[in-house]
Amino acid sequence: VSLAGADLAELDTPALLVDLDVLEANLAEMAAVAARAAVALRPHTKTHKSPEIARMQVAAGAAGITCAKLGEAEVMAGAGLDDLLVAFPLVGEAKLRRLGGLLERARVRVSLDSVEVAEGLGRLGRSLGRDLEVLVEVDTGLHRLGRPPGPATAELAAEIARVPGVEVAGLLTHAGHAYRAGSPEALRRVAEREVLDLVETAELCRRAGLELREVSVGSTPTARIGASVAGVTELRPGTYALNDATMVRLGVATEDRVAATVLATVVARPTAERFVVDAGSKSLSSDNMATGPGWVPVAGRPDLVLDFLSEEHGVGHRSGPGELRIGDRLRLVPSHACACVNLWDLAYGVRGGRVERELPVAARGKVA
């Protein structure tokens, strides 16, 4: 039974809401950032896992989309998205078979950081009679995938380029450490370092004879800064579509630009100060909970502070004089939208206090 057209008061709780006005404004603004800088926008769909929102992103000007895993890309391709970057090293015969199937339906590029992974992709490419496009991932400070910028990456890119069946289309990085920046100033330093390092490394590769077309940078916190640096060709922000409390804390988004919230009901008032809502870590995720009270703000209620989540309970206290009764409804702002949305099968797209349409989180759980 679809709840399209329902009043918010008719929704059972907890429920994941996406404010469509805010979502549309977020998509338009980032598309404008990319257009002004004349770089391609390839949003990361891990944030929303929704083919419908992905289509909105393409309609707003995105050149294609980025997916975290092959399973996510398969869902998106099934919904008609036809220009995909799978930003993950694909390892093993099962993955290569699936990639072969995906390549029949869409343009697919893959990122990697090793010759071993390139060799698997090269075998697939040769069996298909074409070169598979790959992006070489560079470690600009997250210390996850990739070699450091400079000669170490240039050597790796050259080695990969020698693997038959593979074409090195460019370099890619993700400055995930930007999320840990303590201030807007620290964030700017991280973002500039990320982009300059990547552009310089791309130049090094070109001087060594590689014809790199793509210099692709990721992350919502660094996207606006990265867009303006000469040499960048592609932006891959994800969180910007929905935003979250972390983006507000970093100064990357304002509160009125948070599109995703969890509607919850007060189910207990065990003491004069304490309250309990029906949304816990299985509705919001426990991401960033260790940073302490307030990591999940209550929209429009600065007098209410969440202290901790257990799986199905959110436990908080009143820090001001406002009323709060069992049955009251609150809107909780996720600390990390990507982790929150991944817990839900369905989001409600709302506008003007009503459900306008349901948004299936169709790629939820597609971790393989």
Add this chain to the structure above:
Amino acid sequence: VSLAGADLAELDTPALLVDLDVLEANLAEMAAVAARAAVALRPHTKTHKSPEIARMQVAAGAAGITCAKLGEAEVMAGAGLDDLLVAFPLVGEAKLRRLGGLLERARVRVSLDSVEVAEGLGRLGRSLGRDLEVLVEVDTGLHRLGRPPGPATAELAAEIARVPGVEVAGLLTHAGHAYRAGSPEALRRVAEREVLDLVETAELCRRAGLELREVSVGSTPTARIGASVAGVTELRPGTYALNDATMVRLGVATEDRVAATVLATVVARPTAERFVVDAGSKSLSSDNMATGPGWVPVAGRPDLVLDFLSEEHGVGHRSGPGELRIGDRLRLVPSHACACVNLWDLAYGVRGGRVERELPVAARGKVA
């Protein structure tokens, strides 16, 4: 396409595995604990969200099951489980309508900690022409739901008992703070306090004229201790079915009794020490990640240490001389089984290196 009968090597990764020999041993052992103490076992199904495992628990001797939310109970009732405790305060007309539907299919008791919630349930009970059985939740130290043990709870229980349409069947507590106990000794103190407080409060209620039948204690860490205290009638452990790294750390389970693991593949070796696997916080959850390296052990590989998870990557380092190559497979031990399993649609029940059967995580995401 079912993978029943497949060799583990045929599974794509990441994949959630449940060792059926270990699961069966865990279920039998806790059933024996309850039987020896002559208390009822009502396992919490939030851990596995699997109707099939719930049926195994009942077959092993459980009197019924506990569910975290109404949606979980609906899934379990739909699979034939017919004696349910919904350990959550149900608030709002939508929930009461659904509870009415559930009561047509199963015996259902509900826990609560307020007169307001009792009044809603009482209206439903009167409309059905029967008293709904409720358990009054007591705060034995978690500081989530409930009033403190002693007179505060005895007064609340008496008030709730006066609500027409509701019958106070007993008291309930959950010593969730036991998970934070720093040592087995601290754990024992928490567990004894939990149970003695609850039994004494039940006596207080009885002296005031309430005929309480049930004194129900929860949590895997405290269950074995609580079972042996006179006056306890029911145990509600959940995690014991699967166990996890936290239970091992607390001394509640040994490593060979962890039934749930995540099978992952090494996808990168960016430095001589660092490795990256294809399972991150969307496969394992980020629960307890802030406690630092080693919170997610690698089964059988003490030389490998996970340092952090991002959404789809697990990043670790080698602390010993063992070999590790791209394509190697590792089994990761979740820090928190309940949060991990809730990310998956399907677990593979394995025995002797093969998939014996698929276990749908049918109640995953049923947070409402």
